[in-house]
Amino acid sequence: MQLKYLYLIFIVVCITSCSKKNEITTGKLNPSFGSRNHITVVIEDDLWNGEVGDSIRKRLAQTGFGLDKDEPIFDLDQYSPEIFSTKAKTSRNIVVFSNSDDYLFTLEKSFYATPQNLFFVRANSNKELIQNFNTHADSIISVFRKSELNEEQHALVRKELLDTDIVKEFFACTIKIPKTFQLVLEHDNFLWFQKDLPTGNSNLVIYEVPISSIENSKDDIEDNLIKVQDSISKLFIQGSNENSYLITETGFFPSFKPIQIQEFSGYEISGTWEMENDFMSGPFLNIALKDSYYDRYLIFQAFVNYPYKSKRDLLFEMEGIIKTVNFYDNEN
Template identity: 30%
Template sequence: MKKIFSILVITILLSSCVGNDKVILKESIGKLNKVMVVAKISDWTGDVGKEVRNSFGELIVGLPQPEPILDVSQVAPSGFSSMMKASRNILIISESNNEGFSVKNNIYAQPQTVVYVQAKDDAGIIKLLQKYKKEIKSIFLEADVKFTQSIFEKDKQDNTHYKTLQNLGISLTIPTKFNIVDDTGEFLWLRNHLTSGIAKTGSNNILVYSIPLTDESKVADNIVAVRDSIGEKYIPGTDAETQHMITEEAYTPFTFDAVIDGKKAYETRGKWEVKNDFMAGPFLNYTIIDKKNNRLIIFEGFTYAPSVNKRAFLFELEAIAKSMKIK
């Protein structure tokens, strides 16, 4: 009987130890839209490194200054120290007989995304990078979107403060640094004042509104016309009689397929300007097809930040847009 009791006690103690035996990962570090590449110096200075830089260094459309989709930096495997392992986005390139591409999360820190690309030789590695470059970029960008949203979640506005969001039946994770410019119940305009640039008068802006869904086949073709009509109605320049926001006529926007809250959408990137004025900047527009409610929901973010890079500002707006939930 004593033996049975002893075994029972030991079993309970062991179970308790296992239950509490958790590995606590340190917090990851690193800038948004930046990837640490672990590769041999000979690979980085050769064709493999060239392929990585060409793939990740593709320029973002719609920005006034040339800015890459992702910044990359390199460290040799021998220099991949504890501090380097804390990077949030890591791409590990190596030679191996087990050729392939894989993704793991929270290996050395959290949140963290680690992508592995391995092949028998440089030619095999380059082939894999070319085959999966879009997927790899999307993996890192989506991870950064979620990371940004998690930061905003800690300091977000109560959506009940916005009449338009309540009337449209949608929610967004909007940081408290955004203030209301206009909230009519049908149209919402929020602004975050920036302190970057020569003018020191920059701003990040959010617009949210809805229009009826009439012909789904023409939605993409009408995005510019719709945003120009909204600019004329709601976004005046210094002289409201002669100035308002329009799509820059000298630059054709780019439109891509997208998905927001599980619904078909279009992502449009381009440049805006104020008619009869010198103000201009990039915009990001998401037009979401809400068939259930027979409407289009439009989220637009636009930035005014003279003389400085604008990728980070647009990325914040993208993260907010992708937090949208539609009732």
């Protein structure tokens, strides 16, 4: 009788073990978590507190272009391998550093959770570990930014959205804007949406100009984009003081980089705005897309006015909104 019971217990244990093994092999992963633009860094404390950690912070926690000096592009949470817990392993963005005999840089997708980007950076000395990281830092940043933008846009489409038929009517495209924004100004080929904040606002302006305003023999494209931005802002984005209006900060030349949305190429411009004849300032993001069919540059200008508060994630929300633009979801 006792042998029968022992046999039954053995069978139950085998079935349970096989069941658990199947759960692992079938790839059932927990959903990842994390605040927007956060990275979990797994590294020994002595490395983190030394030159390796300095190199990591210099790249992954660098100041965002146009943002205040204390606003990094990513917030970093450091764990030593010994306390890299199950919960921490479900972070959305992870970089694991270690001294090892092998020299390795690799990206694993959805390793502990999903969606997830997990980078492994290894080398056999501190000097080579820094070199390995610096060689691939731009790739790490690009992957994390793309992933975070994707998360931002997924969150956006789950929100209650504003009726933006007027965008379709004016500019022959669609865009997803949360209902927390409202249309505050409408003019020929110009729309201004605004979201109230406790002590400021987030703003999205959409307008179009002829291609010849941007591409001509008088000035280069970068200068013309700034001139157009400033001239449009002077007309429509005015302050409370007399003769005050939004301009590009003259002492801080913006960053330009090429961009492609669907088949439309253009420029992404980041910098700082200020108010002429006033003391207001903040970051802006301008995306200008060339549309040869309509002989225009379609321009999306986002700027945040939120004095003494963090603006990084607010501007990132604006970037997510702008990049939902769709030129094909349009019956006309």
